[in-house]
Amino acid sequence: MFGLHQLRCFVAVADHLHFGQAASQLNMTQPPLSRQIQLLEREIGVPLFDRTSRSVRLTPAGRVFLPEAKRILRLSESAMKWTRRVWRGEAGTLRIGFTAASGYGMLPGLIRQLRGIMPNVDLVLREMVTRLQIEALDSGVLDLGFMRPSVDLRRFAVREHATEAMVVALPAGEATTAPPALPVSDLQDRPFIMYSPDNALYFHDLVTALLDEHQVQPKVVEQVGQIHSMLALVDAGFGAALVPETAARLHFPAVAFRPLADGASPPVRLNAVWRDENDNPALARFLAQAGLDQVGT
Amino acid sequence: MFGLHQLRCFVAVADHLHFGQAASQLNMTQPPLSRQIQLLEREIGVPLFDRTSRSVRLTPAGRVFLPEAKRILRLSESAMKWTRRVWRGEAGTLRIGFTAASGYGMLPGLIRQLRGIMPNVDLVLREMVTRLQIEALDSGVLDLGFMRPSVDLRRFAVREHATEAMVVALPAGEATTAPPALPVSDLQDRPFIMYSPDNALYFHDLVTALLDEHQVQPKVVEQVGQIHSMLALVDAGFGAALVPETAARLHFPAVAFRPLADGASPPVRLNAVWRDENDNPALARFLAQAGLDQVGT
DNA sequence: TTGATCGATGCGTGGATCGGATCGATGTTC
DNA sequence: GAACATCGATCCGATCCACGCATCGATCAA
CATH class of the missing domain: 3.40.190.10 (Periplasmic binding protein-like II)
Known part of the structure; x- marks a missing residue:
């Protein structure tokens, strides 16, 4: 199968219709560029350029291949950028559980806060009782839970999120x-x-x-x-x-x-709870922004 | 930038969650596969797998990258197949000119014939007088013209397509x-x-x-x-x-x-006219199927 | 006819990738 | 709990690939 580098070579030649100029744009010399185009054509089994020593033209097959090649290159770039954003916690998904009672009070403000910190992170919100949230955190179905105090929270990271009367x-x-x-x-x-x-x-x-x-x-x-x-x-x-x-x-x-x-x-306590080993960068980013990431119980 | 081979390696590992099995599926050994994954991770700047000596898991960033990688590979395959079909004349575009009068008689049958021969070829049909068709053939805007006899047709390939009274x-x-x-x-x-x-x-x-x-x-x-x-x-x-x-x-x-x-x-003559140097495979395929491709004036 | 331009080709070199051997960590078994 | 099995990472030597340089051959202009 052809490589992305060959696609870049092809697009450059197709844009310039001139091997020398395309080569200098690609920071290489003309001979290897000719080689790459030949390899690409052999791989596909189809001539992509009609070339004489005086002119370079796209064949009909080349005209069809050109937008596809550009699309593949664009997709590759965006896949890389998107993945990096997920890694930085600027994109991705954050799955949050909350008890019914906590939803009445803090949920709207929490969502507003998350939207402000990470506008491109998808939020999945599920109402669950404390016990179910603990199981969901364990199995990785939830990233973060808002729940009442419980003895089963010892293996998790816990921060008091709100108290009320x-x-x-x-x-x-x-x-x-x-x-x-x-x-x-x-x-x-x-x-x-x-x-x-x-x-x-x-x-x-x-x-x-x-x-x-x-x-x-x-x-x-x-x-x-x-x-x-x-x-x-x-x-x-x-x-x-x-x-x-x-x-x-x-x-x-x-x-x-x-x-x-x-x-x-x-005081009626509501805890924010998560697994310390959770590797979702969106969670780490939220915890950092909310000041919850210091070490503790 | 990463290469398609690295994407294939990544997808195989992500599907098996096991380097050895993925390597054998890829017809390679495990060490270079590990290297390719490391190179890919370094290129993107993001760890894609959480791996210990006993388990391999996708990171959240890897989970986002996986469908993108599969999409890029799928697009690459389909771009190659599509380009090959265009080369064989089984797909692509055929631009046809016809005079207004010829449209009354032969056009519906011609379109039916083309649809039968090359169902995946897009047809672009334009009504033009003979003189404009000649210019369009010259500039490459048309692949094939149906026009009246003219002295200007000497540099083209011409076949009598129909006569009527x-x-x-x-x-x-x-x-x-x-x-x-x-x-x-x-x-x-x-x-x-x-x-x-x-x-x-x-x-x-x-x-x-x-x-x-x-x-x-x-x-x-x-x-x-x-x-x-x-x-x-x-x-x-x-x-x-x-x-x-x-x-x-x-x-x-x-x-x-x-x-x-x-x-x-x-006899009122209608000619099929095209440029001999035209490299549109769909044209060649049509001419061959219609028996018009023998040498002659 | 001569010179300039441009893509193709021959060739030697350096870097990248491969496979085999091995290491280190982890979970299993008796 | 000690020996063993499994699995990914790493090391190393051989090979292959892509690069640049020099040059060729074809084409067009003067």
Whole structure:
């Protein structure tokens, strides 16, 4: 098969229709250029030029081959440039997982930030619970995950990405008689919607610890795994719930939000998690730009 | 710049993820294959494989480069095959000129014939008068022309492609009283539409010679260069005209056609004309298939 | 007829690529 | 856990290829 160098020789001769000028453009002398053209013609099995000692003309076959040769050379250049950009993290794909709750708050800003840092990187965004994100990071399906703290994160690189407070979600009817900020004790004996320990272990433990600490025992009327299910139940008047404050962005008509009094809320943590051995340069570039690439746990 | 051989090496390794197997597929040994991959990586400036002594994996940059490399190789193959087909006359472009009058009769059949012989050859068909066709053949704009005899054809290869008879075109009103076949003498003193010596020299000379031979002098009411203009005038009742019989395919409602009696019509000749030095293989292929490629004037 | 131009060809050299042998690292097996 | 097998990297000598220089042969101009 012919080589790219022969294609460059061919294009130069076809453009100049003059071996000497083409050779000097290619920084070589005329004899090897003639040789390369002959080799190319022998390889294809077709004469590409009609040449006398006084004139050089393209044959019809040469006229057909010329744009193909230029296309191949153009593709080779662009393949190289594109690959280099991927290597520098300026192009490529970044696959990101996030929990449903984190999507309400930080996702739009994160996407804006990524678009600003790496406008040519394709983003693949998948909502997954923490456990599934861990598996996906392991198998290489995800480059980066935004998830709740978990004991299984020890083999990964973890940075705290955001913290927020919990707020009380109340049925609108009960909110009219409630003070601007609620002490935890206000939940005592209230109808209360709790997190499921199966699908929302982190929030379950967080709320359980908060209630235990204040020795408060609400009347648990339901256990659910997803925050929007929880708010739907509040909206229907089944009871109150504790949700991260960014969940207030979900506009349920019959739900009112009240902060906890005295800064009683524990911080709800969201971690950025990735594999240290991940070789996606787009990930490295994002971590560097976001200041997350220092060594640590 | 990298070479196509390096791309083939890269694709083989990427497909097998194993240097030894890739090398045997490429009919080479493992050491030079390792070298080629290293050279390619150095050329691009990007590692394409993550390799330990136990495993070979593509880097993200390599994953991007792989489809590009395959595309370049595919394009190179197809460019070579396509160029070979053009060389054999099985593909490419054939530019054909024809006079307006010849288009009425032989063009559809010619196109069918060409499609049968060379289904992958693009046909460019241009209606041009004989003089313009000669110039176009000279400058290489046309490969083949269908034109009337002319003294300027000596430097070209010429074959008689078709002959036909002249017929009389009569206004429909006059046709009812005319016999089935008209002697030339019938034109004596008739209103008659003549060919212009500027734009239709061949027909002008042909008709003039015919009339002179029979010592007939019609009343020339108009001189025009195009046959459809001529029939339009007959249709409008201005007079009679002599036209090639295939012109009867132009359906003018008030025009009737009558043959000349006694085979008095001179043959109207149509030549196929081309440059002997023309190197378009599609032309050579057509000439060979049509049996026109024997030597001669 | 002479000289200039231009692509093709002969030839010697230097660099690139090849295959064989071997190294070093890693995972497997008993 | 020590011997073994596997696999990519590296070293080295032989070969091949592409380069430049010199020259040839054909063509066109003066």
